[in-house]
Amino acid sequence: MVLDSFGGSLKKIFSRITGYSLVDKEKVESVIIELQRALIQADVDVGLVAELSERIKKSVLHEKLPPSMTLKEVLVKGLYDELVWLLGEKPAVVQLKGQRILLIGLFGSGKTTHAGKIAKWFQARGMQAGMAACDTHRPAARDQLAQIGKKIKAPVYADGKKPLDIAKNAMKKSKEAVLIFDSAGRDALDNELAEELRELGKAIKPDEVWLVIPAELGQDAGRQASEFSKLVGITGIVVTKLDGTAKGGAALAACRAAGASVKFIGKGEQPGDIELYDPKRFIGRLIGYGDLAGLMEKAKEIGIDEDAAKRMLEGKFTMHEFQEQLKSMKGMGPLNKVMDMIPGASSGLMKKLPKGFMDIQEGKMKKWEHIIKSMTPAEKEDPDTINVSRVKRIAAGSGTSQQEVRELLKSYKQIKKVMKLTKGGKAFKRGPFAKLAKQLGMGM
Numbered sequence: 511m512v513l514d515s516f517g518g519s520l521k522k523i524f525s526r527i528t529g530y531s532l533v534d535k536e537k538v539e540s541v542i543i544e545l546q547r548a549l550i551q552a553d554v555d556v557g558l559v560a561e562l563s564e565r566i567k568k569s570v571l572h573e574k575l576p577p578s579m580t581l582k583e584v585l586v587k588g589l590y591d592e593l594v595w596l597l598g599e600k601p602a603v604v605q606l607k608g609q610r611i612l613l614i615g616l617f618g619s620g621k622t623t624h625a626g627k628i629a630k631w632f633q634a635r636g637m638q639a640g641m642a643a644c645d646t647h648r649p650a651a652r653d654q655l656a657q658i659g660k661k662i663k664a665p666v667y668a669d670g671k672k673p674l675d676i677a678k679n680a681m682k683k684s685k686e687a688v689l690i691f692d693s694a695g696r697d698a699l700d701n702e703l704a705e706e707l708r709e710l711g712k713a714i715k716p717d718e719v720w721l722v723i724p725a726e727l728g729q730d731a732g733r734q735a736s737e738f739s740k741l742v743g744i745t746g747i748v749v750t751k752l753d754g755t756a757k758g759g760a761a762l763a764a765c766r767a768a769g770a771s772v773k774f775i776g777k778g779e780q781p782g783d784i785e786l787y788d789p790k791r792f793i794g795r796l797i798g799y800g801d802l803a804g805l806m807e808k809a810k811e812i813g814i815d816e817d818a819a820k821r822m823l824e825g826k827f828t829m830h831e832f833q834e835q836l837k838s839m840k841g842m843g844p845l846n847k848v849m850d851m852i853p854g855a856s857s858g859l860m861k862k863l864p865k866g867f868m869d870i871q872e873g874k875m876k877k878w879e880h881i882i883k884s885m886t887p888a889e890k891e892d893p894d895t896i897n898v899s900r901v902k903r904i905a906a907g908s909g910t911s912q913q914e915v916r917e918l919l920k921s922y923k924q925i926k927k928v929m930k931l932t933k934g935g936k937a938f939k940r941g942p943f944a945k946l947a948k949q950l951g952m953g954m
């Protein structure tokens with residue numbers, strides 16, 4: 511992620527604090543000044559930075575120290591809490607059956623791409639999603655959506671000449687639990703666009719109208735959110751392209767300051783590159799202790815038991831963990847996301863994974879699961895003990911070929927190597943944020 515300038519200076523601030531043997535009022539003030547500088551450099555609105563500083567001062571200096579906490583700990587926690595405050599709240603995205611979501615925004619903001627990502631997000635939660643191609647402005651827009659639909663296996667409705675007709679036809683035909691409407695953009699929010707979107711809104715009566723904003727706008731995202739909000743009404747925001755800018759924090763803060771709730775963040779061009787917005791996770795990643803809370807949550811969501819998640823963070827990776835990963839990939843395809851959250855799992859390491867591993871076919875995954883089931887408990891714990899004759903037996907027992915068993919073992923080994931290199935658990939346990947994480951209930 512290109513959040514380095516913002517993330518980098520935050521990290522520095524946090525590790526400086528950890529290095530202090532004693533924190534006094536003066537140190538708190540100098541930390542706040544440093545933080546202000548970092549935020550303004552990252553394009554966060556000056557007014558917001560001032561407000562944030564006041565809040566930190568208040569919570570750190572003006573309140574009585576809780577028993578058993580030092581000023582240093584209070585400062586770290588205060589900074590963290592207020593940074594999370596700056597970025598708003600985690601949204602509740604309703605998984606309502608029969609809901610309609612209208613995506614609006616300027617040219618190139620990522621509407622069409624994110625229609626697909628959001629559809630996939632719902633699919634992963636057991637809800638079928640369809641998409642309506644209501645952008646008739648750009649000749650290629652419908653094709654673009656049709657291609658995305660093919661990729662994620664979601665129906666795309668495009669019958670009709672005008673956006674209104676297409677929307678109406680889509681509503682008639684769609685039987686999916688969620689129907690997402692892609693709309694046309696413009697270079698700016700002019701009267702023509704506002705009118706088109708209002709009409710579209712009247713016909714669709716959407717449950718949600720989400721404004722799609724690219725993160726590189728930085729603090730200007732707030733202005734755009736207010737503008738759209740006034741003219742057409744929105745219920746939330748999707749901030750896109752967080753992978754390409756250091757201004758993401760500023761954009762998120764600005765949306766929140768404009769009173770708009772960020773629902774999703776997008777960080778890549780692939781259908782899986784989307785996340786429900788979670789400021790805690792965002793800040794956690796920025797300051798660099800990886801995303802334990804997120805990993806734990808994901809673990810629960812996909813039914814990995816917490817033990818397995820913890821073992822993984824500690825760098826343990828037996829066939830059991832591998833099996834959990836395969837299970838999770840089936841539903842949500844998140845192995846790369848899970849890796850994303852492990853401290854130190856850099857993209858360089860990811861490149862060492864077997865080619866195409868992140869998008870293994872469903873069919874192959876099923877086979878792999880069968881193969882693992884055919885192993886003995888001891889073999890699962892230590893797959894290195896599997897010899898040629900066992901490969902034969904396992905292949906026979908699982909109805910696969912020896913070639914497939916060997917391929918699975920090879921993939922497992924490569925991943926294990928990567929896991930070892932990341933040393934996730936160790937970095938975290940000794941890291942400067944171990945204490946903080948403990949206080950936040952993320953400790954282990």
Ligand SMILES: Nc1nc2c(ncn2[C@@H]2O[C@H](COP(=O)(O)OP(=O)(O)O)[C@@H](O)[C@H]2O)c(=O)[nH]1
Nearest residue numbers: 617618619620621622623750751776777778779
């Ligand atoms: N890196 C990156 N590129 C994105 C993201 N979202 C969209 N894009 C790219 O931005 C361009 C415009 O996206 P598109 O969905 O067509 O925007 P629209 O005009 O609002 O429909 C395309 O090339 C997308 O691949 C993202 O989150 N990250």
Ligand SMILES: [Mg+2]
Nearest residue numbers: 621622645651
């Ligand atoms: Mg488009």
